[in-house]
Amino acid sequence: MQQPQVLIFDSGVGGLSVAQCVHQRLPACALHYLADNAFFPYGEQPEDLLIERCVRLIQKYLQRHTIDLVVIACNTASTVVLPHLRAAISQPVVGVVPAIKPAAALSRNRRIGLLATPATVRRPYLEQLIGDFASDCEITRVGEPVLVRWIEEWVAGKSLPEQELALLLRPFGAADVDTVVLGCTHYPLITEALQRACPSVSDWVDSGEAIARRTADLLGPAASAPVAPASVQAHFTGPLPAALGAFMARIGLPPVALSSDTPEAC
Numbered sequence: 001m002q003q004p005q006v007l008i009f010d011s012g013v014g015g016l017s018v019a020q021c022v023h024q025r026l027p028a029c030a031l032h033y034l035a036d037n038a039f040f041p042y043g044e045q046p047e048d049l050l051i052e053r054c055v056r057l058i059q060k061y062l063q064r065h066t067i068d069l070v071v072i073a074c075n076t077a078s079t080v081v082l083p084h085l086r087a088a089i090s091q092p093v094v095g096v097v098p099a100i101k102p103a104a105a106l107s108r109n110r111r112i113g114l115l116a117t118p119a120t121v122r123r124p125y126l127e128q129l130i131g132d133f134a135s136d137c138e139i140t141r142v143g144e145p146v147l148v149r150w151i152e153e154w155v156a157g158k159s160l161p162e163q164e165l166a167l168l169l170r171p172f173g174a175a176d177v178d179t180v181v182l183g184c185t186h187y188p189l190i191t192e193a194l195q196r197a198c199p200s201v202s203d204w205v206d207s208g209e210a211i212a213r214r215t216a217d218l219l220g221p222a223a224s225a226p227v228a229p230a231s232v233q234a235h236f237t238g239p240l241p242a243a244l245g246a247f248m249a250r251i252g253l254p255p256v257a258l259s260s261d262t263p264e265a266c
């Protein structure tokens with residue numbers, strides 16, 4: 001049995017929250033992290049460009065590396081890119097959608113917050129998720145473009161502007177939500193700061209565990225058998241974030257091999 005190889009894709013460092021969950025559930029897997037940070041943030045890009053770019057980058061990566069499964073660890077890209085990517089490659093693809101269903105199961109006062117990128121907040125599939133799983137809940141949406149930038153900078157060593165963060169989350173306190181869906185993979189990286197900024201919220205729900213479970217199901221039981229030490233290699237299409245290796249170690253990922261590639265070279 002060969003060591004399973006999983007590619008995790010995002011526009012920046014957000015997918016590391018997903019890599020962390022996949023690594024915890026499947027410590028025997030070799031992880032490949034591909035971040036298209038030359039095009040960050042995806043939340044401000046037109047959909048047709050995202051589709052073309054994500055499919056091309058991932059296809060290029062698959063030509064150079066043997067990969068068993070691809071995770072699109074980006075809410076903003078997932079719904080628009082998944083059908084196109086699945087049609088273009090033979091590997092199974094796992095996507096991510098905001099965790100509306102688990103949040104609806106948790107909320108006691110039926111008031112849920114959704115924190116996401118502006119693109120995710122306005123996509124029609126969100127209305128469908130709410131209609132399917134949370135039709136009895138009042139949903140307060142905060143679609144804030146600046147938050148992903150703060151998190152990219154924070155991972156690179158800058159402090160988070162916690163007062164501004166508290167201001168940004170004020171609609172959740174005002175609406176008395178008890179549960180907030182983290183609808184962007186960057187956000188679970190700063191859960192503690194979110195809790196400090198909006199202490200009236202009791203549950204912050206993300207999709208990382210669900211993605212890791214789905215990845216494990218698709219790879220099958222053999223993926224859990226240790227055949228080689230876990231490893232991660234990370235490729236960024238733009239500049240490598242400062243101190244990335246140290247950050248990855250801090251969130252429990254194995255030692256990382258880093259490279260900053262042009263889209264054509266990765």
Ligand code: DGL
Pocket residue numbers: 010011012014015040041042043044073074075076077117120148183184185186
């Ligand atoms: N991590 C991405 C997501 O889950 C970030 C989006 C962006 O680049 O705007 O949506």
